[in-house]
Amino acid sequence: MHGFPDDNTSLDDLERLILDYSAERMRYDPPPLDRALTPEQLQEAAGTTITPQGLGGQAAMDLFADVLAPACLSVDHPRYLSFIPCAPTEAAAMFDLVVGASSIYGGSWLEGSGAVYAENQALRWVCDLVGLPEGAGGVFVPGGTIGNLSALVAARGRARHEAAQGTRPFRVATTSGAHSSIASACEVMDAELTPVEPDGRGRLNGPRLREVLLEHGPESYFAVVATAGTTNFGIVDDLTSVAQVCREFGIWLHVDGAYGGAGLAAPSVRHLYEGIEQCDSFIVDPHKWLFAPFDCCALVYREPGYARAAHTQKAGYLDVLTETSDWNPTDYSVGLTRRARGLPFWFSLATHGTQAYTTAVEKTLAVAAFAEDEIARREEFELVGERTLSIVVFRRRGWSAADYQAWSDRILDQEFAFVVPTTHEGETLARFAIVNPQTSTDDISAILDSMG
Ligand SMILES: *Cc1c(COP(=O)(O)O)cnc(C)c1O
Numbered sequence: 001m002h003g004f005p006d007d008n009t010s011l012d013d014l015e016r017l018i019l020d021y022s023a024e025r026m027r028y029d030p031p032p033l034d035r036a037l038t039p040e041q042l043q044e045a046a047g048t049t050i051t052p053q054g055l056g057g058q059a060a061m062d063l064f065a066d067v068l069a070p071a072c073l074s075v076d077h078p079r080y081l082s083f084i085p086c087a088p089t090e091a092a093a094m095f096d097l098v099v100g101a102s103s104i105y106g107g108s109w110l111e112g113s114g115a116v117y118a119e120n121q122a123l124r125w126v127c128d129l130v131g132l133p134e135g136a137g138g139v140f141v142p143g144g145t146i147g148n149l150s151a152l153v154a155a156r157g158r159a160r161h162e163a164a165q166g167t168r169p170f171r172v173a174t175t176s177g178a179h180s181s182i183a184s185a186c187e188v189m190d191a192e193l194t195p196v197e198p199d200g201r202g203r204l205n206g207p208r209l210r211e212v213l214l215e216h217g218p219e220s221y222f223a224v225v226a227t228a229g230t231t232n233f234g235i236v237d238d239l240t241s242v243a244q245v246c247r248e249f250g251i252w253l254h255v256d257g258a259y260g261g262a263g264l265a266a267p268s269v270r271h272l273y274e275g276i277e278q279c280d281s282f283i284v285d286p287h288k289w290l291f292a293p294f295d296c297c298a299l300v301y302r303e304p305g306y307a308r309a310a311h312t313q314k315a316g317y318l319d320v321l322t323e324t325s326d327w328n329p330t331d332y333s334v335g336l337t338r339r340a341r342g343l344p345f346w347f348s349l350a351t352h353g354t355q356a357y358t359t360a361v362e363k364t365l366a367v368a369a370f371a372e373d374e375i376a377r378r379e380e381f382e383l384v385g386e387r388t389l390s391i392v393v394f395r396r397r398g399w400s401a402a403d404y405q406a407w408s409d410r411i412l413d414q415e416f417a418f419v420v421p422t423t424h425e426g427e428t429l430a431r432f433a434i435v436n437p438q439t440s441t442d443d444i445s446a447i448l449d450s451m452g
Contacts, residue, residue: 009057131277144258206241229260240275
């Protein structure tokens, strides 16, 4: 690595600045929640940061530490329960520094074999959780959105390869509970998304799926997307009956476990996923409920050859890579250049062992169960839907949408908690997403108290 000839900060200084800051940030317990500033406030506080001569490392670091970082919410704060939080282990977060410092190209075996080997071991653990056979595999991509898109592109490739002459499968079936990235992938692919009405518990099931497929002709579909843990409620589709219908018609089954896939590691909820072993592709985001830092999605295929056929980029300057039988991660998803982004997850798994993951996921499930019980016990609250995994959605009786928003703004303003409302069937509701093992039952009680 190199500095610049006109460098105004020594390597020693940089090392101290960056490692000290990182170590200190990771020792915060809890970290400050922090809050967003307006562009005007940031302009005023930070001003122009890029100058011809440079600020020097110390001033740039001070600017980050004093102004910019406090204007970013700490997604690992134990009372950050919005969207899906991210609570990496120290091992994973610190190893991210190592990945950055190591100048590894993670796209090809030729260039990154050691990293790819380690990433593939972590992917194998994911395949084992799902129950995929030997030969299954895939790649770590930036997130569930790219993972879903990549899987659907592979599915379409297979369907069009196998389709009878003159038919071009162009449809995808899923429920309204599926993540917005499925609709987005269909937009990108110019595919048509067919909604399937969920059952009384919000799940995609086989009989309803079958009806919808028959309505348009199953040969017009190239994929069915089932969700293992919906983002809003944590609902797991009825995977056994869905898989059966997919098999009947030879349609690719993709299971989106971006959030909920982590529950596969928890014996107390593992039964909910029965049938998942029949999927053709699967994603889970370690940056959600598997304690890895952003950005990291594990994408795996039952038969990776279909993905390779769909995604391998061909060019004279790549022949040396593509004309081999090597495992090149880049051939299994949209994208070419890639960071070995699975390594922080791998390092943490290798360090702590898989049992620690089971324990941590079970802990968050127990805190979610506590939240559910508290909500049932307290007069002013009412649970909405069922709690399946670690997401709890509930109503504060008598509150309007404006009341939820005012409460949410107030507790963030106080840097006490970050809990944004959600909506379901037009109604504004409160929602906890609990994926941080440091979120305690006391945190839950305190947040509920704040809605009194
Ligand atoms: C979060 C989520 C996604 C999208 O993942 P990103 O990593 O945010 O791109 C897809 N599906 C489900 C079910 C999710 O919860």
